Amino acid sequence: MAKSQGERRLPKRIYETRVPALREALIQLQVRLQSAPFSVLLVVAGDDAAGKGEVVNILNGWLDPRGVETFAFHDLTDEERERPLMWRYWRSLPPRGRMAIYAGGWHTEALAEEPRNRRELARFDETLRHLEHFEGLLSADGALIVKVWLRLSQEEQGARLRDLEDDPDTAWRVSADDWKHHRDYDRRARLAERMRQATHLPGAPWHVIDAADIRSRNVAVADLLLSRFQAHLRSHGRQTAIARPRRVVPLRPSGLRRLQALPLDQHLSETAYEAKRDKWLGRLNRAVRDAGQQGRSIVWVFEGWDAAGKGGAIRRLTSAIDARDYRVIPIAKPTDEEKSHHYLWRFWRHVPRAGRVTIYDRSWYGRVLVERLEGFCREDEWRRAYGELNDFEAQLTGHGIIVLKFWLHLSKEEQLRRFRHREETTYKRHKINAEDWRNRRQWDAYEIAVGDMLALTHRPDAPWHLVPADNKRFARLEILKVSCERIAEALGD
Amino acid sequence: MAKSQGERRLPKRIYETRVPALREALIQLQVRLQSAPFSVLLVVAGDDAAGKGEVVNILNGWLDPRGVETFAFHDLTDEERERPLMWRYWRSLPPRGRMAIYAGGWHTEALAEEPRNRRELARFDETLRHLEHFEGLLSADGALIVKVWLRLSQEEQGARLRDLEDDPDTAWRVSADDWKHHRDYDRRARLAERMRQATHLPGAPWHVIDAADIRSRNVAVADLLLSRFQAHLRSHGRQTAIARPRRVVPLRPSGLRRLQALPLDQHLSETAYEAKRDKWLGRLNRAVRDAGQQGRSIVWVFEGWDAAGKGGAIRRLTSAIDARDYRVIPIAKPTDEEKSHHYLWRFWRHVPRAGRVTIYDRSWYGRVLVERLEGFCREDEWRRAYGELNDFEAQLTGHGIIVLKFWLHLSKEEQLRRFRHREETTYKRHKINAEDWRNRRQWDAYEIAVGDMLALTHRPDAPWHLVPADNKRFARLEILKVSCERIAEALGD
Numbered sequence: 006m007a008k009s010q011g012e013r014r015l016p017k018r019i020y021e022t023r024v025p026a027l028r029e030a031l032i033q034l035q036v037r038l039q040s041a042p043f044s045v046l047l048v049v050a051g052d053d054a055a056g057k058g059e060v061v062n063i064l065n066g067w068l069d070p071r072g073v074e075t076f077a078f079h080d081l082t083d084e085e086r087e088r089p090l091m092w093r094y095w096r097s098l099p100p101r102g103r104m105a106i107y108a109g110g111w112h113t114e115a116l117a118e119e120p121r122n123r124r125e126l127a128r129f130d131e132t133l134r135h136l137e138h139f140e141g142l143l144s145a146d147g148a149l150i151v152k153v154w155l156r157l158s159q160e161e162q163g164a165r166l167r168d169l170e171d172d173p174d175t176a177w178r179v180s181a182d183d184w185k186h187h188r189d190y191d192r193r194a195r196l197a198e199r200m201r202q203a204t205h206l207p208g209a210p211w212h213v214i215d216a217a218d219i220r221s222r223n224v225a226v227a228d229l230l231l232s233r234f235q236a237h238l239r240s241h242g243r244q245t246a247i248a249r250p251r252r253v254v255p256l257r258p259s260g261l262r263r264l265q266a267l268p269l270d271q272h273l274s275e276t277a278y279e280a281k282r283d284k285w286l287g288r289l290n291r292a293v294r295d296a297g298q299q300g301r302s303i304v305w306v307f308e309g310w311d312a313a314g315k316g317g318a319i320r321r322l323t324s325a326i327d328a329r330d331y332r333v334i335p336i337a338k339p340t341d342e343e344k345s346h347h348y349l350w351r352f353w354r355h356v357p358r359a360g361r362v363t364i365y366d367r368s369w370y371g372r373v374l375v376e377r378l379e380g381f382c383r384e385d386e387w388r389r390a391y392g393e394l395n396d397f398e399a400q401l402t403g404h405g406i407i408v409l410k411f412w413l414h415l416s417k418e419e420q421l422r423r424f425r426h427r428e429e430t431t432y433k434r435h436k437i438n439a440e441d442w443r444n445r446r447q448w449d450a451y452e453i454a455v456g457d458m459l460a461l462t463h464r465p466d467a468p469w470h471l472v473p474a475d476n477k478r479f480a481r482l483e484i485l486k487v488s489c490e491r492i493a494e495a496l497g498d
Numbered sequence: 499m500a501k502s503q504g505e506r507r508l509p510k511r512i513y514e515t516r517v518p519a520l521r522e523a524l525i526q527l528q529v530r531l532q533s534a535p536f537s538v539l540l541v542v543a544g545d546d547a548a549g550k551g552e553v554v555n556i557l558n559g560w561l562d563p564r565g566v567e568t569f570a571f572h573d574l575t576d577e578e579r580e581r582p583l584m585w586r587y588w589r590s591l592p593p594r595g596r597m598a599i600y601a602g603g604w605h606t607e608a609l610a611e612e613p614r615n616r617r618e619l620a621r622f623d624e625t626l627r628h629l630e631h632f633e634g635l636l637s638a639d640g641a642l643i644v645k646v647w648l649r650l651s652q653e654e655q656g657a658r659l660r661d662l663e664d665d666p667d668t669a670w671r672v673s674a675d676d677w678k679h680h681r682d683y684d685r686r687a688r689l690a691e692r693m694r695q696a697t698h699l700p701g702a703p704w705h706v707i708d709a710a711d712i713r714s715r716n717v718a719v720a721d722l723l724l725s726r727f728q729a730h731l732r733s734h735g736r737q738t739a740i741a742r743p744r745r746v747v748p749l750r751p752s753g754l755r756r757l758q759a760l761p762l763d764q765h766l767s768e769t770a771y772e773a774k775r776d777k778w779l780g781r782l783n784r785a786v787r788d789a790g791q792q793g794r795s796i797v798w799v800f801e802g803w804d805a806a807g808k809g810g811a812i813r814r815l816t817s818a819i820d821a822r823d824y825r826v827i828p829i830a831k832p833t834d835e836e837k838s839h840h841y842l843w844r845f846w847r848h849v850p851r852a853g854r855v856t857i858y859d860r861s862w863y864g865r866v867l868v869e870r871l872e873g874f875c876r877e878d879e880w881r882r883a884y885g886e887l888n889d890f891e892a893q894l895t896g897h898g899i900i901v902l903k904f905w906l907h908l909s910k911e912e913q914l915r916r917f918r919h920r921e922e923t924t925y926k927r928h929k930i931n932a933e934d935w936r937n938r939r940q941w942d943a944y945e946i947a948v949g950d951m952l953a954l955t956h957r958p959d960a961p962w963h964l965v966p967a968d969n970k971r972f973a974r975l976e977i978l979k980v981s982c983e984r985i986a987e988a989l990g991d
Binding site for chain 1: 558559568569599857
């Protein structure tokens with residue numbers, strides 16, 4: 006699968022004549038990257054002692070350090086440990102127009118799991134799937150991902166370690182572990198091969214580079230980066246205009262049917278509501294505290310029609326939670342930092358710490374709702390998104406986070422009544438604008454998109470709860486109940 | 499100094515008629531805040547058991563939780579521990595148009611120092627100065643800071659603790675520490691008083707509110723927030739247009755004299771340079787590694803004329819440092835998230851972790867250079883900035899971070915030569931634009947601003963190093979040498 010490059014020895018004389026041109030080309034790359042609509046991720050991984058750090062330093066010397074950032078991942082900080090594995094990598098991602106170099110990448114950390122039995126191997130494969138998915142996601146978003154594996158034979162590795170030990174300046178770099186790894190070369194090489202196969206994607210292939218000769222190794226990495234960049238610039242250099250879809254056709258009509266079958270004629274008197282509300286608020290308070298004590302975080306996702314009562318429902322909910330433990334993240338227009346990253350980046354940012362709560366008022370589902378319908382992303386992008394959103398949530402639930410998703414459903418007539426009421430009420434007028442009316446005219450299209458979302462992102466770990474919301478009291482109570490039950494279930498009560 | 503409010507008992511009936519109006523007014527506040535050019539910080543601190551958490555929760559219930567975030571600061575995370583004290587507070591700050599509620603504020607953490615002797619008291623006072631400075635800075639930037647101290651007498655505190663213990667639902671909230679604190683009431687009250695006096699600023703005064711009666715306490719806090727907000731909206735509701743200064747007059751001519759006295763006619767041959775360069779690069783490599791091993795971070799600040807060679811100097815420097823340990827932060831136009839915060843926020847963001855290096859390519863000194871001269875901030879703002887910048891750096895150095903500041907100085911003739919060379923060289927053309935020429939026409943004004951900066955922000959812990967940069971080789975070597983010496987000195991070698 007991965008081809009080996011640069012096996013011959015490169016004489017110093019030739020190297021020294023080639024380097025100035027490489028440097029010049031790398032600087033040009035950086036200048037052109039600044040206005041390119043994508044980011045560049047260079048991963049330099051490889052066998053022990055193959056010179057990952059050296060290569061990274063040499064590249065940094067050739068590049069303008071002002072346009073590139075280098076990362077190496079070691080021990081998790083406690084803020085990282087409290088989030089899903091990939092959080093630390095998400096937060097390191099460069100915005101479009103910038104480059105990041107990853108010494109060892111996320112792959113070296115994965116290999117450090119050192120699986121030794123079948124169970125550990127299964128976990129290792131699971132980690133690899135996360136990496137594959139991560140890279141697939143970024144590359145589908147246009148990122149240029151260049152992954153280098155510096156290969157060193159066992160014999161060369163031994164020689165390199167001895168050389169390092171012999172030089173008093175570098176002897177400190179060789180540890181007992183290095184020699185242990187050296188003796189364990191074959192097993193480690195097989196694991197690395199397994200890792201490379203699992204993460205060898207069309208958009209993020211591995212390039213195995215022979216690291217026996219230092220000079221040809223350096224040149225090979227730079228050459229590779231340059232040629233991949235040139236090719237990428239040709240294929241991804243321009244953003245294509247996106248047209249608004251002319252017709253919206255359901256992908257999975259079952260979702261739409263489920264939505265339309267939802268009865269909306271619930272009744273609940275004020276007094277009946279108040280009596281029950283306090284009971285459920287009390288239970289929710291205990292449930293959230295129990296979760297917090299167990300270090301389990303909770304993520305609430307609220308989606309629904311305009312004026313469906315998301316705000317009110319969130320207020321009831323938060324009234325039962327200690328204000329020091331939750332954050333409400335209203336999802337509106339992205340900031341320019343958010344816009345210059347993958348669309349999921351702005352949601353990863355707010356993933357709660359252990360035992361805390363994040364409430365998203367609208368969410369990542371905007372990708373398959375407003376972005377799909379208004380033409381804010383391409384068709385292949387929103388079609389791909391269902392899988393991406395499922396995977397994102399699977400990472401949350403896989404880390405023990407409890408994910409609660411609510412769609413607040415409204416009849417078209419009730420929405421009209423609420424819009425009019427908002428317009429007529431002084432202190433509610435700020436809650437309604439032309440966009441709400443515009444969205445309303447697209448009701449049928451939105452209904453189709455909602456149906457697809459319900460059908461395609463309903464998973465056992467993170468199911469959709471459809472809430473009839475024509476009656477606000479009923480809706481609020483329903484949300485409290487379902488939340489309590491799901492949290493209790495997740496805690497195994 | 500601080501007046502006590504709401505001492506009478508508020509009957510339940512009156513409370514219940516007042517609350518709806520308060521809630522309505524708070525929501526209106528939030529709507530108006532959205533378009534206001536300032537942020538709101540509400541600190542709810544107070545005596546033990548006075549109900550800080552309760553008040554925060556009640557306010558959150560009255561407010562729309564989508565526009566407000568609540569913070570409580572407990573144990574430092576390791577990422578926080580590795581930075582100066584105030585870093586964690588800086589990263590919690592809301593952008594303009596948003597509100598944050600601080601349960602306990604930074605003040606409760608400060609009081610947890612529990613100073614017991616003269617030395618500890620001196621340290622405590624030092625912490626208080628940081629808090630005072632922090633609040634002064636934010637309030638000068640327009641933030642509305644409302645600080646509430648909930649007061650409870652020792653007797654009332656005892657009664658409250660017993661009430662809590664008697665109720666099985668709340669008994670867990672009372673710990674042995676609470677009773678210990680209760681017996682130690684007087685000493686703790688004196689410390690709190692000392693804290694309030696030290697942080698009682700015109701823009702961020704303390705409001706002591708009697709917390710004996712729960713209902714009048716709640717109403718008093720909400721009333722206070724509303725009235726302070728109204729007043730603030732009147733005085734800070736609109737951004738005033740800023741005119742570009744017509745004449746630039748030195749504040750401290752000594753700085754300008756120092757700048758103009760710098761000899762720029764250094765000579766250094768290519769071969770002499772190369773011989774020395776490698777020696778100093780080697781030393782720098784060791785110095786940075788030594789600092790890293792001791793957990794000491796390094797912050798480099800590069801300022802200088804356009805085309806003075808900052809980029810090249812940074813590349814030489816970074817060539818001696820492991821790429822995994824440094825970040826170069828080029829300071830250009832702020833992002834919109836950065837723009838919606840205090841101007842120092844974007845620099846605080848990048849303060850390095852323990853043992854790491856951040857290199858700022860241009861820096862916070864933009865405030866007293868380009869922002870002063872182009873009218874990007876008001877005169878009172880840039881005048882105040884000298885003190886703010888000194889204090890920011892004092893916080894860095896106080897935390898053990900080594901701060902190295904370089905001004906790369908150029909003659910006007912040499913700059914012209916370099917501009918022309920850039921325009922004539924294909925691959926350098928991107929480095930020069932109309933703005934560079936515009937800045938050049940303002941040379942004299944910039945020289946005055948630079949002089950003031952040198953004179954007013956030169957401190958023993960973070961001195962300015964003036965580097966003659968007409969000769970690039972000389973400049974680069976000088977930077978290497980000075981950096982090595984300063985790091986060695988800081989490490990006590």
